[in-house]
Amino acid sequence: MSLLHLDGVSFRYGTDAPVLRDVSFELDAGASALVIGDNGSGKSTLGRLIGGLAQPSTGAITIAGEPLARVPTRQRPSRTIYVSQVSYLQFFRATLTDEIALAVHQSGRPAPGADDLAAFSLPPLDTNPRDLTYPEMWRLQLLLLGAIFRPRVLYIDEIVAPGVTEQQQALQHLLSRRHAQQTVTLLAYQREIDVAFTTTITVTGNRRG
Amino acid sequence: MAIYVLTANPNVIDFGHASLRARVEAHLGTVVDVYRPHPFVEHSGFSETVREEIGLVLTNHPADAPPLRTFDAFVEVWDLSAHLDRRVLDLSGGWRKYLGLALFLNRPLRARLLLDTTSHLSDARMRTLLVRAAEHGNSVFCEYDPQLLLRLTPGGTESAPAWPALTPLSDDGAIVSGVEAR
Numbered sequence: 001m002s003l004l005h006l007d008g009v010s011f012r013y014g015t016d017a018p019v020l021r022d023v024s025f026e027l028d029a030g031a032s033a034l035v036i037g038d039n040g041s042g043k044s045t046l047g048r049l050i051g052g053l054a055q056p057s058t059g060a061i062t063i064a065g066e067p068l069a070r071v072p073t074r075q076r077p078s079r080t081i082y083v084s085q086v087s088y089l090q091f092f093r094a095t096l097t098d099e100i101a102l103a104v105h106q107s108g109r110p111a112p113g114a115d116d117l118a119a120f121s122l123p124p125l126d127t128n129p130r131d132l133t134y135p136e137m138w139r140l141q142l143l144l145l146g147a148i149f150r151p152r153v154l155y156i157d158e159i160v161a162p163g164v165t166e167q168q169q170a171l172q173h174l175l176s177r178r179h180a181q182q183t184v185t186l187l188a189y190q191r192e193i194d195v196a197f198t199t200t201i202t203v204t205g206n207r208r209g
Numbered sequence: 210m211a212i213y214v215l216t217a218n219p220n221v222i223d224f225g226h227a228s229l230r231a232r233v234e235a236h237l238g239t240v241v242d243v244y245r246p247h248p249f250v251e252h253s254g255f256s257e258t259v260r261e262e263i264g265l266v267l268t269n270h271p272a273d274a275p276p277l278r279t280f281d282a283f284v285e286v287w288d289l290s291a292h293l294d295r296r297v298l299d300l301s302g303g304w305r306k307y308l309g310l311a312l313f314l315n316r317p318l319r320a321r322l323l324l325d326t327t328s329h330l331s332d333a334r335m336r337t338l339l340v341r342a343a344e345h346g347n348s349v350f351c352e353y354d355p356q357l358l359l360r361l362t363p364g365g366t367e368s369a370p371a372w373p374a375l376t377p378l379s380d381d382g383a384i385v386s387g388v389e390a391r
Contacts, residue, residue, distance in 0.1 A: 013299060038331045039303030085302050085329065133223040134325065135353055160328055161219070161353035190303075190331040 001065055002026035004050070004153050004184045009059035011045055018057065019045045020205045027199070029182035032175050034197040036189060042205030043188035044085070047155040050186065051082025063153055077107065080153040081145050088137035091129035096122060096140065099129055103144040116147050119173035121166040135160045139170045146174045146185070154178065155186045162193040171195050210343050212373055214358050215351040216388075217380035222324045222351060229380060233322050233349050236378070236385040241349070244313045244323040246306060259300070259308065260293040266312045276315045277345055287311040288337065303329045310338060320347040327357040335361060339372040349378065 004027045012018040019042045027033060037043045048054045049061060052068050061068040063079050071079050093099045104111050117125075120143045123136065132140060138160040146154050161167050171187070172195055178185045187197070221229045226243060234241045256262040263283060267276045276283070284290050289308070297305060306329055313321070323342075327335060327350075335358065342348040350358055355377075363371035377388040 039307065039329070039334055040301040044301060131224075133220055133353075134328070135219065158329060163354040163356045164219075190329075 003029045003031070003064055003182075005062045006050075007060050007062075009049060009056045009061060011042075011049060011054065011057050018205075020049075020203075023059070025201060027184045027186075029184065030179045031199060032179065032185045032197045033187070033199045033201050034189065034192070035186050035201045035203055036191065037203030037205070038190065041203045043203050044157050045205070046203060047082045047084070047157045047186070047188055050153060050155045051080050052076045053082055077149055077151055079151060081149055081151040081155070083141055083145050083154065083156045085157050088129075088132075088134075088141060091137070091140075094128060095126050096129060097125040099140065099144060100125070100148065103148040107149040109148055109150055112143060112147055116143065116173070116177075120147075120170045135164060135167055139166065142170055142174050147177060150178075150181065150183065153184045153186075155188070157188050159187060159189055159193065162189065162195075168193075168195055210345060210373070211347045211376055212339060212342055213347070213349040213376045213378045214355050215349050215378040215380055215385065216355050217351055218382060219353045221380065221382075222353065226322075226324055229351065229385075230322055232380060232383075232385040234320075237320050237347060237349070239320045239347075241320045241322045242316070242318045244310065244321060244326065246309070246325050246328070257296055258293065259289060259295055259297055262297050262308070263289070263293075263312070267315070270316070274317050277317055278315055283311070283315055286341065303331065303334065306330065307334045307338075311341070314338070314341050314345075314348075318346045320349070322349045322351065324351050325353060326350060327352050327354065332361060336364065336372075339363075339375075340370045343372040351380075 007024055009020060009023040010018045011020045023046070035043055035046065049056055052071065055069060068080065091099060093102055100112065120139045122140060123132065129140065159167060159171065175185055217229065226245060230241055230243055256265045263280060267280055267283065270276050278286065284293065292300065292304065300308065310326060326338065352358060359375060378385055379388050
């Protein structure tokens with residue numbers, strides 16, 4: 001059985017034409033997918049649907065056979081997480097240590113090991129998260145939401161500076177870990193990047209702007 | 210009009226842009242205006258639709274610095290006609306950033322320093338950006354990943370116009386200088 005299954009999913013904002021129309025695909029446990037599409041093609045909308053933050057207008061999404069619409073909100077992060085392009089706005093603790101401790105507490109998962117911390121190339125852990133650069137914030141989000149929360153399905157909405165070594169290293173490390181954990185990872189971006197995925201999904205939805 | 214791609218320590222984009230601006234001004238010998246992105250909030254907050262936002266900005270240019278293009282021409286060259294009646298806040302993140310950049314590049318500036326323009330933009334949007342940047346004043350792009358710009362090849366046709374060769378610059382934290390061609 002596939003781990004993530006989208007069956008005839010469509011979505012429209014208000015009375016606009018559908019942004020996504022009749023989207024169907026399946027991803028098996030351990031898979032990783034690069035979701036490619038132009039600006040406004042529906043990549044972020046697809047992520048919000050897979051993350052359970054919006055409901056399809058028609059069609060259904062299941063994770064390990066369980067309809068996502070039936071998963072209670074508080075249980076959703078163990079099933080699926082959408083890493084938005086502005087999720088760094090959620091940082092509010094005083095240090096990276098505090099942010100990591102909060103993620104460990106909220107998820108009930110173990111603290112990250114030294115190899116995890118090294119792979120994400122973060123500054124000293126007593127740094128205030130608001131003093132990170134934008135690429136560093138992106139890596140911290142990957143650590144917190146991907147490596148610590150470890151949802152069965154993770155949708156990362158874009159990579160910042162994909163040609164930078166630290167970014168590639170963090171993503172490659174996360175994909176490798178999640179493959180071993182038999183989870184599913186999707187990354188949305190405008191183009192191919194120099195990191196290997198098991199499959200590519202092209203989004204050509206209505207050009208919403 | 211020249212377009213420069215500045216390679217710098219990426220930390221300056223987030224924390225050192227004031228001093229970087231001074232170094233760029235010293236290199237170019239002119240005052241530089243800075244575009245600094247605020248992802249997904251690139252919106253005046255005083256308007257609802259894209260049409261209103263463009264109108265608001267264009268009608269509030271200083272009298273001695275009128276917009277390079279008036280409403281209709283601006284909408285046409287930036288390919289925004291399909292989005293005029295959408296709420297700015299309903300645009301995708303990439304298109305909202307593109308709108309903010311378009312309005313910035315419509316200002317008659319002698320020189321501009323653009324920080325992190327490429328995040329969230331597709332190649333098509335970046336090509337338009339380079340073509341329009343080449344029309345007026347000098348532009349210095351400073352990116353986390355400069356290759357996103359440097360790898361683009363100019364079009365050279367009516368539907369895909371060209372832009373001038375991108376000139377590499379380097380910042381060592383003390384001075385901005387040209388990079389010798391290899």
